[in-house]
Amino acid sequence: xxxxxxxxxxxxxxxxxxxxxxxxxxxxxxxxxxxxxxxxxxxxxxxxxxxxxxxxxxxxxxxxxxxxxxxxxxxxxxxxxxxxxxxxxxxxxxxxxxxxxxxxxxxxxxxxxxxxxxxxxxxxxxxxxxxxxxxxxxxxxxxxxxxxxxxxxxxxxxxxxxxxxxxxxxxxxxxxxxxxxxxxxxxxxxxxxxxxxxxxxxxxxxxxxxxxxxxxxxxxxxxxxxxxxxxxxxxxx
Amino acid sequence: xxxxxxxxxxxxxxxxxxxxxxxxxxxxxxxxxxxxxxxxxxxxxxxxxxxxxxxxxxxxxxxxxxxxxxxxxxxxxxxxxxxxxxxxxxxxxxxxxxxxxxxxxxxxxxxxxxxxxxxxxxxxxxxxxxxxxxxxxxxxxxxxxxxxxxxxxxxxxxxxxxxxxxxxxxxxxxxxxxxxxxxxxxxxxxxxxxxxxxxxxxxxxxxxxxxxxxxxxxxxxxxxxxxxxxxxxxxxxxxxxxxxxxxxxxxxxxxxxxxxxxxxxxxxxxxxxxxxxxxxxxxxxxxxxxxx
Amino acid sequence: xxxxxxxxxxxxxxxxxxxxxxxxxxxxxxxxxxxxxxxxxxxxxxxxxxxxxxxxxxxxxxxxxxxxxxxxxxxxxxxxxxxxxxxxxxxxxxxxxxxxxxxxxxxxxxxxxxxxxxxxxxxxxxxxxxxxxxxxxxxxxxxxxxxxxxxxxxxxxxxxxxxxxxxxxxxxxxxxxxxxxxxxxxxxxxxxxxxxxxxxxxxxxxxxxxxxxxxxxxxxxxxxxxxxxxxxxxxxxxxxxxxxxxxxxxxxxxxxxxxxxxxxxxxxxxxxxxxxxxxxxxxxxxxxxxxxxxxxxxxxxxxxxxxxxxxxxxxxx
Numbered sequence: 001x002x003x004x005x006x007x008x009x010x011x012x013x014x015x016x017x018x019x020x021x022x023x024x025x026x027x028x029x030x031x032x033x034x035x036x037x038x039x040x041x042x043x044x045x046x047x048x049x050x051x052x053x054x055x056x057x058x059x060x061x062x063x064x065x066x067x068x069x070x071x072x073x074x075x076x077x078x079x080x081x082x083x084x085x086x087x088x089x090x091x092x093x094x095x096x097x098x099x100x101x102x103x104x105x106x107x108x109x110x111x112x113x114x115x116x117x118x119x120x121x122x123x124x125x126x127x128x129x130x131x132x133x134x135x136x137x138x139x140x141x142x143x144x145x146x147x148x149x150x151x152x153x154x155x156x157x158x159x160x161x162x163x164x165x166x167x168x169x170x171x172x173x174x175x176x177x178x179x180x181x182x183x184x185x186x187x188x189x190x191x192x193x194x195x196x197x198x199x200x201x202x203x204x205x206x207x208x209x210x211x212x213x214x215x216x217x218x219x220x221x222x223x224x225x226x227x228x229x230x231x232x233x234x235x236x237x
Numbered sequence: 238x239x240x241x242x243x244x245x246x247x248x249x250x251x252x253x254x255x256x257x258x259x260x261x262x263x264x265x266x267x268x269x270x271x272x273x274x275x276x277x278x279x280x281x282x283x284x285x286x287x288x289x290x291x292x293x294x295x296x297x298x299x300x301x302x303x304x305x306x307x308x309x310x311x312x313x314x315x316x317x318x319x320x321x322x323x324x325x326x327x328x329x330x331x332x333x334x335x336x337x338x339x340x341x342x343x344x345x346x347x348x349x350x351x352x353x354x355x356x357x358x359x360x361x362x363x364x365x366x367x368x369x370x371x372x373x374x375x376x377x378x379x380x381x382x383x384x385x386x387x388x389x390x391x392x393x394x395x396x397x398x399x400x401x402x403x404x405x406x407x408x409x410x411x412x413x414x415x416x417x418x419x420x421x422x423x424x425x426x427x428x429x430x431x432x433x434x435x436x437x438x439x440x441x442x443x444x445x446x447x448x449x450x451x452x453x454x455x456x457x458x459x460x461x462x463x464x465x466x467x468x469x470x471x472x473x474x475x476x477x478x479x480x481x482x483x484x485x486x487x488x489x490x491x492x493x494x495x496x497x498x499x500x501x502x503x504x505x506x507x508x509x510x511x512x513x514x515x516x517x518x519x520x521x522x523x524x525x526x527x528x529x
Numbered sequence: 530x531x532x533x534x535x536x537x538x539x540x541x542x543x544x545x546x547x548x549x550x551x552x553x554x555x556x557x558x559x560x561x562x563x564x565x566x567x568x569x570x571x572x573x574x575x576x577x578x579x580x581x582x583x584x585x586x587x588x589x590x591x592x593x594x595x596x597x598x599x600x601x602x603x604x605x606x607x608x609x610x611x612x613x614x615x616x617x618x619x620x621x622x623x624x625x626x627x628x629x630x631x632x633x634x635x636x637x638x639x640x641x642x643x644x645x646x647x648x649x650x651x652x653x654x655x656x657x658x659x660x661x662x663x664x665x666x667x668x669x670x671x672x673x674x675x676x677x678x679x680x681x682x683x684x685x686x687x688x689x690x691x692x693x694x695x696x697x698x699x700x701x702x703x704x705x706x707x708x709x710x711x712x713x714x715x716x717x718x719x720x721x722x723x724x725x726x727x728x729x730x731x732x733x734x735x736x737x738x739x740x741x742x743x744x745x746x747x748x749x750x751x752x753x754x755x756x757x758x759x760x761x762x763x764x765x766x767x768x769x770x771x772x773x774x775x776x777x778x779x780x781x782x783x784x785x786x787x788x789x790x791x792x793x794x795x796x797x798x799x800x801x802x803x804x805x806x807x808x809x810x811x812x813x814x815x816x817x818x819x820x821x822x823x824x825x826x827x828x829x830x831x832x833x834x835x836x837x838x839x840x841x842x843x844x845x846x
Contacts, residue, residue: 051415076417088412090405101405104398105417149416272638274586274645322825330824332584332641333780336773337820344813454769458649461642499657502650509646513639514631
């Protein structure tokens with residue numbers, strides 16, 4: 001079976017600063033893959049390059065189609081939902097409007113309404129705050145909102161940029177439990193970028209280590225978890 | 238007292254026009270982050286279009302609707318053709334291009350329709366609204382049309398998906414692209430709507446100031462004053478700002494000798510400079526975050 | 530930098546400029562004088578925009594102040610015409626500095642807006658009836674054309690041309706030195722990176738207001754010269770469209786390149802006449818198209834063209 005997402009020799013740069021130097025990785029349908037690495041390794045850049053937010057070079061195929069030249073908007077319309085760095089909340093709009101925007105490219109109104117209820121089922125706090133300005137939410141709530149908004153697309157693939165960042169451990173646990181449910185029950189594939197290797201490796205089935213724009217190691221998440229040498233030298237725990 | 242009331246009402250009537258122009262300015266500002274110095278000339282050009290259609294024998298309201306539609310299309314085209322190629326360029330380029338547009342539209346209008354002052358019809362008549370009334374029928378009509386326009390816009394932005402997408406694009410263009418919104422087209426749509434709003438304002442004010450290529454320069458200045466007063470980040474604020482400026486203009490014209498009558502533009506200048514210096518976010522806007 | 534900075538080229542140009550009025554008609558001499566006048570005004574705008582990164586749509590106001598100060602001094606106080614220039618310059622410096630103070634807090638588009646309002650309001654202020662005794666109201670003021678001094682065998686137009694040329698050369702050299710000085714580097718540092726400039730200890734507020742003042746001074750001197758050359762000032766000569774002309778001249782000549790002002794001045798004077806000869810009112814369209822096209826294809830204006838030409842020349846040599 002061909003993977004859902006296949007990336008070959010991905011290069012990307014900000015202006016004249018080159019950040020990615022030929023990344024190769026893949027993600028199976030319904031799988032959870034994580035990219036691990038420290039600050040400045042190029043993880044966020046990888047996600048941005050995948051969905052065309054920055055200049056990139058290389059081969060990217062999603063569901064059998066090349067998206068290396070597609071625009072961000074078109075990639076989203078193919079079913080790739082990006083939960084970005086900094087959460088990308090529409091701070092001046094209400095919580096419910098933020099969620100509706102997640103489904104703005106869909107036309108099936110009835111199904112959208114059902115999905116809204118489903119998201120509220122996962123994150124009851126969002127329902128409580130539905131008519132509140134999204135900018136007034138706490139960090140954890142905004143992260144839930146970002147994931148909820150991504151879900152409203154009914155995505156085949158979700159790109160998650162450090163969902164644990166800045167959140168209390170209890171909130172992180174809750175969030176990752178929900179991500180696990182989404183993956184297992186709804187079959188959403190996840191590409192997870194994390195600095196918090198412990199939670200990421202618990203959720204993922206495959207992992208890549210990224211360092212200064214290159215992949216330095218890859219393998220099953222289980223193996224990496226048990227490989228003390230890698231943990232020490234790359235993940236620092 | 239009666240004079241005061243009458244002047245306030247008349248001020249509100251002209252204020253509605255400033256409010257429309259201010260609203261158009263704010264809409265453009267929200268979508269592209271720049272002030273459109275050609276907004277007034279766009280409205281002027283639309284008004285000439287309407288005049289031409291009426292000259293060709295179309296009934297007023299048909300010409301009105303057609304003009305609004307054509308202006309909308311024109312605004313979209315200007316954004317697509319003229320502005321899209323420079324959307325990442327610095328402020329200087331934008332201001333220069335807007336000034337270029339202003340000069341082109343102004344001169345083209347004079348070229349096509351000459352610089353002679355022309356009367357423009359009103360569909361409401363000019364009789365006093367009620368016997369011994371404070372305002373005449375055209376002024377009342379202006380207020381009514383503006384209220385309808387505002388109600389329509391409110392409904393559009395509040396209850397439609399396109400309206401929501403436009404607000405999202407203005408709020409955070411990057412995130413908007415990440416949910417699949419074609420932000421570039423939202424900007425074009427914003428331009429189209431701003432042009433259409435300007436067209437309505439132009440057709441409403443033309444019976445009062447008469448039709449000529451330079452008719453909107455002063456109105457634009459007041460529109461800017463209104464937009465700045467209300468806050469460039471707030472469409473509702475822009476409307477209120479425009480109304481306030483209209484009332485101030487009228488009261489000053491009546492009650493302050495010389496200055497009110499002969500220095501109307503200077504009043505607008507003073508309002509703009511004072512607000513920008515003392516309260517740059519305007520009366521109703523959120524604080525403007527500066528990227529240095 | 531373009532070859533125009535080469536002293537031999539400069540001397541050759543000055544030589545041509547000196548001989549020219551002796552061989553051409555008086556009207557053309559008059560027009561060339563106006564080119565120089567506009568060039569001075571455009572240098573002023575360039576100091577502000579090109580070297581300090583501030584924006585002004587209101588320079589028609591400073592030009593108007595300069596023109597009116599000169600005309601009133603000659604008309605009411607019998608000032609010798611040459612003496613009106615420093616007074617006009619100082620008046621505009623003060624006004625520009627004062628306007629620059631609040632404008633300091635305004636960045637980019639807000640400054641453009643405030644100066645736009647200033648330009649639109651100016652003709653109205655000049656028409657103000659209580660000031661009519663001094664300004665002549667809507668009618669404006671007519672001034673006499675100065676004759677050549679010391680019994681020089683020159684027509685009035687020729688003399689005014691040489692007079693203006695002298696002022697232009699002095700102003701250009703001064704602008705050049707200003708830009709090359711420490712002050713000039715501070716101005717450009719503010720343009721390029723305000724935060725870094727502040728951390729280097731540059732007093733941004735002071736430099737920005739001063740630049741605004743100097744820019745207004747240049748434009749005011751140009752206005753005074755313009756009044757003397759045209760022999761007439763009236764409110765409607767100084768509308769917002771004059772600001773547009775100066776902006777066009779700046780963009781055509783090249784933002785941030787001082788000699789570009791001469792190309793800009795020539796463009797502003799001759800192109801509208803050319804366009805008007807085809808149809809009344811067409812000059813605005815030509816201006817507009819010119820601005821937009823230049824912003825797209827040649828954002829560096831004549832400066833870029835000259836640079837490209839001199840590169841080509843050197844490559845050929």
